[in-house]
Amino acid sequence: xxxxxxxxxxxxxxxxxxxxxxxxxxxxxxxxxxxxxxxxxxxxxxxxxxxxxxxxxxxxxxxxxxxxxxxxxxxxx
Amino acid sequence: xxxxxxxxxxxxxxxxxxxxxxxxxxxxxxxxxxxxxxxxxxxxxxxxxxxxxxxxxxxxxxxxxxxxxxxxxxxxxxxxxxxxxxxxxxxxxxxxxxxxxxxxxxxxxxxxxxxxxxxxxxxxxxxxxxxxxxxxxxxxxxxxxxxxxxxxxxxxxxxxxxxxxxxxxxxxxxxxxxxxxxxxxxxxxxxxxxxxxxxxxxxxxxxxxxxxxxxxxxxxxxxxxxxxxxxxxxxxxxxxxxxxxxxxxxxxxxxxxxxxxxxxxxxxxxxxxxxxxxxxxxxxxxxxxxxxxxxxxxxxxxxxxxxxxxxxxxxxxxxxxxxxxxxxxxxxxxxxxxxxxxxxxxxxxxxxxxxxxxxxxxxxxxxxxxxxxxxxxxxxxxxxxxxxxxxxxxxxxxxxxxxx
Numbered sequence: 001x002x003x004x005x006x007x008x009x010x011x012x013x014x015x016x017x018x019x020x021x022x023x024x025x026x027x028x029x030x031x032x033x034x035x036x037x038x039x040x041x042x043x044x045x046x047x048x049x050x051x052x053x054x055x056x057x058x059x060x061x062x063x064x065x066x067x068x069x070x071x072x073x074x075x076x077x
Numbered sequence: 078x079x080x081x082x083x084x085x086x087x088x089x090x091x092x093x094x095x096x097x098x099x100x101x102x103x104x105x106x107x108x109x110x111x112x113x114x115x116x117x118x119x120x121x122x123x124x125x126x127x128x129x130x131x132x133x134x135x136x137x138x139x140x141x142x143x144x145x146x147x148x149x150x151x152x153x154x155x156x157x158x159x160x161x162x163x164x165x166x167x168x169x170x171x172x173x174x175x176x177x178x179x180x181x182x183x184x185x186x187x188x189x190x191x192x193x194x195x196x197x198x199x200x201x202x203x204x205x206x207x208x209x210x211x212x213x214x215x216x217x218x219x220x221x222x223x224x225x226x227x228x229x230x231x232x233x234x235x236x237x238x239x240x241x242x243x244x245x246x247x248x249x250x251x252x253x254x255x256x257x258x259x260x261x262x263x264x265x266x267x268x269x270x271x272x273x274x275x276x277x278x279x280x281x282x283x284x285x286x287x288x289x290x291x292x293x294x295x296x297x298x299x300x301x302x303x304x305x306x307x308x309x310x311x312x313x314x315x316x317x318x319x320x321x322x323x324x325x326x327x328x329x330x331x332x333x334x335x336x337x338x339x340x341x342x343x344x345x346x347x348x349x350x351x352x353x354x355x356x357x358x359x360x361x362x363x364x365x366x367x368x369x370x371x372x373x374x375x376x377x378x379x380x381x382x383x384x385x386x387x388x389x390x391x392x393x394x395x396x397x398x399x400x401x402x403x404x405x406x407x408x409x410x411x412x413x414x415x416x417x418x419x420x421x422x423x424x425x426x427x428x429x430x431x432x433x434x435x436x437x438x439x440x441x442x443x444x445x446x447x448x449x450x451x452x453x454x455x456x457x458x459x460x461x462x463x464x465x466x467x468x469x470x471x472x473x474x475x476x477x478x479x480x481x
Contacts, residue, residue, distance in 0.1 A: 004350065004357045010368065010376035010383075038412035045373035059375055064398045065381075067098030073374075076412055 005044055013060040014045050017072075018064040022056050025072060046075060053077035079226030080104060087118060093125045112362055120434055136473035138457075140407075143400040147385075150394040151176060167329055169363070175388045179381060182365065182408065182416035189344035189364045191325070193230070194356035195223060203354075222354060223330060223337040225264040229477040230341060230349060232321035233263060235314055238270070241285075242312055246304065251311055255286040263320075270319045277317050322348045346371045369414050377414050381405040416472055428452050 005011055017025070026033060033056060039046060041053045051057060055075045063069040081104050088095060098316050103124065107117050134140060154173040161229055170178065170188045178186050200219060209215055240256035260267055274281060280291040292306045302394075325343040332338070344362040349355060350371070362368060363384060369377035382405045383396065389396050408415050415421035419436045429445040429452045444450075454460055457467045465471040 005376075007358055008372055008376065009358050010361065010379045011372050012379070014375070037406070037410045039374055040412040041411050043373045043412065044371060047373065061375070061379075063096075063098075064402075064476050066096030066097065067101065068096070073412075 006048055011045060012062065014049055014051075014060045015060075016049060016051050017056045017058050021058075023056075025056070033074050036072050036074040038076050040076050050076050079320055084117070084121070087121055091125060093121065093122060093128070095124075095128065099124070099128070099279060121377045135269065136468075136470050138469055139403060142405045144384070146396055146400040147404065150392075150396055153394060154392050167342060171235045171388060173392055178367065179385050179388070180367050180404065180408075180417045182414045182421065184366055186364055189324075189362065189367075190343075191341040191344045191346065191349065192360065193339040193349060194228075194359045195219075195226075195340065196356045199354045219337065221264075226352065226354060227328045227339050228264045228323050229320060229352070230325055230339065232251075232326050233265070233319055235274075235317045235319060238263065238265070238319070239315075240317070242311075244307065246307070249291065249307060251290040251307070251314060253288045253290065253314065255288065257286065265320055273319050274317065278314070294368075359428070365414060374409050374412055374414070378409040381408060381414075426456070428454070428456050428459050430454075430462050431456050434458045436463065 006014075007042075022033070036056065039051075039057060041051070046057075053075050054077070056076065057073045059071050059073060060069060061069045084100055084103055084107075091320050103117075106112075107120065110116075112120065151173060154176065161380055167176075167190060168188055169190055170186070174187070200215075200222070203222075204207075204215055204218070209218055227270075235253075238256055238259045239253060241254035243252040243254070245252055245337075250481045255267075255270075257267075260270070260299065267272070271283060274288065275283075278290055278324055282289045290310060292310045322345050324345045327342040329340045330337065331340065344364045346360075346364070346367050347370070350357055350360060361380075363380075365377055365380050365384065368380045382401050385401045385404070386396070386398060393453075404417070408417065415425075417423070423435045424432065429441055429450050433441040433445075445452075452459055454463060454465070455468065457469055460467045
């Protein structure tokens with residue numbers, strides 16, 4: 001059940017970024033991690049992919065306009 | 078000849094960062110017109126110019142534009158429209174009331190509803206397991222399964238499966254006869270029903286399909302049971318729920334194309350997704366808070382976009398999705414679904430003056446003075462109040478002089 005939700009049509013792909021990837025995107029976007037949109041730690045998707053607080057998730061959305069769109073969310077504590 | 082990879086290469090050379098859909102369109106166009114390498118480069122050059130001209134400039138007030146773009150069609154919407162496209166038996170809130178519900182992020186929406194789909198793969202495995210070969214048999218099996226599931230989801234009470242219902246004042250009991258045919262027709266399990274009845278009523282005698290209920294008495298004198306007591310029991314017996322998922326009322330089975338779909342009144346996504354044979358990819362609800370709880374914040378964002386757009390489109394209005402996407406992004410930015418307005422986004426603005434200028438002016442100014450809040454005057458409204466140029470458009474840039 002827990003993993004099932006990841007297949008749902010409404011749920012885009014979430015991946016946990018590694019330390020080096022975080023550094024790269026923070027530099028690229030020129031922001032602090034706190035300025036990113038947030039996601040709760042007890043969010044069903046966070047639980048399913050076992051993201052910890054302080055992690056940054058890369059979210060690959062299917063977009064009506066752009067086809068594919070990549071965004072990030074910071075996992076809250 | 079020009080596949081996506083070669084286009085990517087040219088784009089990299091020209092330092093253009095196009096979205097995926099645009100690249101696909103370029104590939105398609107070059108295929109159709111049979112462009113050679115030079116023509117393709119020319120095309121990309123021109124598209125790059127047009128694309129850069131079309132992007133939003135820094136300092137553009139996208140929020141205000143989005144608010145106006147959603148607000149103006151809102152004035153043309155009908156105040157009250159109730160009907161559901163496809164299934165006439167179900168009432169679903171549409172039009173302006175629905176749009177308000179979405180942006181207000183109501184916890185309790187007025188007409189929650191689900192669309193439940195079935196998993197074709199599950200049917201295939203069942204066909205193999207039970208060795209069902211002919212197409213007609215398969216169809217019959219499917220329909221049977223859908224009806225059974227629908228009855229498991231939809232609410233049925235004792236009243237739906239009774240043949241006889243007698244209030245016996247002489248013996249002070251209620252004699253009830255279950256209707257086997259109705260039970261079979263509803264694809265319910267008789268043993269399960271009996272179990273539920275036994276659980277709900279202590280003083281019940283069961284003899285095949287004849288059930289007799291006696292009111293429980295608090296007084297010791299058994300002969301003096303008030304008639305009122307008996308009548309109350311009668312209502313209780315009739316209303317006993319014998320099947321159904323919590324929070325779901327009526328269900329409507331319909332066939333959309335070649336596929337069976339169940340629409341429900343009321344919604345319980347978590348429980349329905351756990352059921353056997355349900356499509357776990359497409360089954361959905363119109364309750365955004367429920368989606369947030371079961372599928373997460375990103376799914377809630379998608380649901381807001383989908384619901385808002387469907388509501389507008391249903392009324393024959395078109396709003397560019399990007400405005401709705403911005404609204405949905407704002408509503409889900411801090412990890413939970415927030416409303417637009419006093420209790421949500423506008424109420425959480427950092428600036429005191431911005432909040433005070435929106436609603437409840439006195440409250441905000443008083444609280445700010447008690448707490449000693451500081452306003453950094455970085456927003457628009459604050460600067461209008463103060464009488465300074467606003468940090469928007471040309472006002473968002475400053476001049477730094479080289480001191481000598």
